Amino acid sequence: MISTKGKGTQPDRTEGHDQHINRRVAVLGTGNMGTSLLLGIVKAKLTPAQMIIACDINEEKLRSLAAQWHVRTTTRLREAVEAAEVLLLCVKPVTVPEVLNAIKPAMRKDHLLISIVAGVRIATLQEALGSMIGIIRTMPNIASTVDEGAAAIAFGHNVTTTQKLIAESIFRAVGDVVTVSESQLDAVTGLSGSGPAYIYMVIEALIDGGVKMGLARDIATRLAIQTVLGSAKLVKISGLHPAILRDQVTTPGGTAINAIHELESHGLRSMLINAVATATRRSEELSSMLNHI
Numbered sequence: 001m002i003s004t005k006g007k008g009t010q011p012d013r014t015e016g017h018d019q020h021i022n023r024r025v026a027v028l029g030t031g032n033m034g035t036s037l038l039l040g041i042v043k044a045k046l047t048p049a050q051m052i053i054a055c056d057i058n059e060e061k062l063r064s065l066a067a068q069w070h071v072r073t074t075t076r077l078r079e080a081v082e083a084a085e086v087l088l089l090c091v092k093p094v095t096v097p098e099v100l101n102a103i104k105p106a107m108r109k110d111h112l113l114i115s116i117v118a119g120v121r122i123a124t125l126q127e128a129l130g131s132m133i134g135i136i137r138t139m140p141n142i143a144s145t146v147d148e149g150a151a152a153i154a155f156g157h158n159v160t161t162t163q164k165l166i167a168e169s170i171f172r173a174v175g176d177v178v179t180v181s182e183s184q185l186d187a188v189t190g191l192s193g194s195g196p197a198y199i200y201m202v203i204e205a206l207i208d209g210g211v212k213m214g215l216a217r218d219i220a221t222r223l224a225i226q227t228v229l230g231s232a233k234l235v236k237i238s239g240l241h242p243a244i245l246r247d248q249v250t251t252p253g254g255t256a257i258n259a260i261h262e263l264e265s266h267g268l269r270s271m272l273i274n275a276v277a278t279a280t281r282r283s284e285e286l287s288s289m290l291n292h293i
């Protein structure tokens with residue numbers, strides 16, 4: 001039974017017991033992202049750990065997941081697919097053709113495939129696995145490993161309402177989730193998929209600024225991290241436009257307005273807008289190359 005409780009801009013992810021999906025879930029590829037989703041499902045108690053099967057070629061990784069989280073494991077893709085109703089496809093794009101070939105004979109009409117693979121389109125997956133399979137494509141980001149991910153999901157043509165709720169519950173367990181059309185996933189990749197890289201650069205530069213002005217590096221690091229974290233939290237919780245919050249900390253003739261003038265004269269906002277646009281175009285290019293599989 002799926003509950004929609006907790007939906008909205010401020011979901012309460014502590015109430016995992018209200019978001020049961022109670023489906024057998026196979027995680028195909030337990031690298032960075034696959035493991036973060038698997039742990040999100042276990043910790044939020046979306047489905048019992050015994051109903052989760054982790055599949056990877058790395059046996060050491062599987063042993064560690066089984067020992068710590070009591071999930072089932074296998075190195076055989078077909079066995080994982082046969083044992084589950086919900087399949088999370090979490091391998092690298094280059095591995096996708098091999099994985100699709102391996103799982104195709106085990107696919108059933110009741111399967112839901114949720115792909116987090118960058119660039120591989122729903123039509124490509126549908127063509128490889130059959131048009132009857134429910135397919136959902138997503139673009140999560142690396143912050144899902146600390147339950148603060150930003151994910152966008154796009155639904156294939158024959159996905160049921162229940163299947164949509166299952167996917168939303170999984171990604172909500174590790175952060176925030178929005179629904180978009182598949183054509184918007186390249187822009188999502190340019191913004192939130194690649195976004196952590198831009199923010200790491202901002203944090204790194206703020207640290208160096210503090211060090212340049214005489215702060216110890218560890219002190220500057222703590223202050224820079226907390227400033228980014230706290231500022232993001234304030235935007236999220238207050239619901240205010242970032243420009244309003246910026247104005248609130250900008251005293252006439254003070255330090256912040258002088259720094260803002262410096263940032264504006266170097267085109268900070270144009271740079272970030274261009275970064276998202278450039279990453280989006282690159283995502284489109286990579287996607288065109290990938291969908292010949």
Ligand SMILES: NC(=O)c1ccc[n+]([C@@H]2O[C@H](COP(=O)([O-])OP(=O)(O)OC[C@H]3O[C@@H](n4cnc5c(N)ncnc54)[C@H](OP(=O)(O)O)[C@@H]3O)[C@@H](O)[C@H]2O)c1
Pocket residue numbers: 028029030031032033034055056057058077090091092093095098099116117118139140141142193
């Ligand atoms: N990382 C991100 O920030 C991010 C963000 C959004 C989307 N994604 C998407 O997420 C997917 C996974 O990324 P990732 O960073 O988690 O990669 P990753 O850490 O390399 O994870 C992929 C896992 O799949 C395993 N694997 C390889 N071949 C397999 C097979 N035949 N059967 C089962 N497992 C197999 C790999 O094992 P080995 O390591 O032993 O090869 C590895 O554990 C990618 O498609 C990427 O586009 C990633």
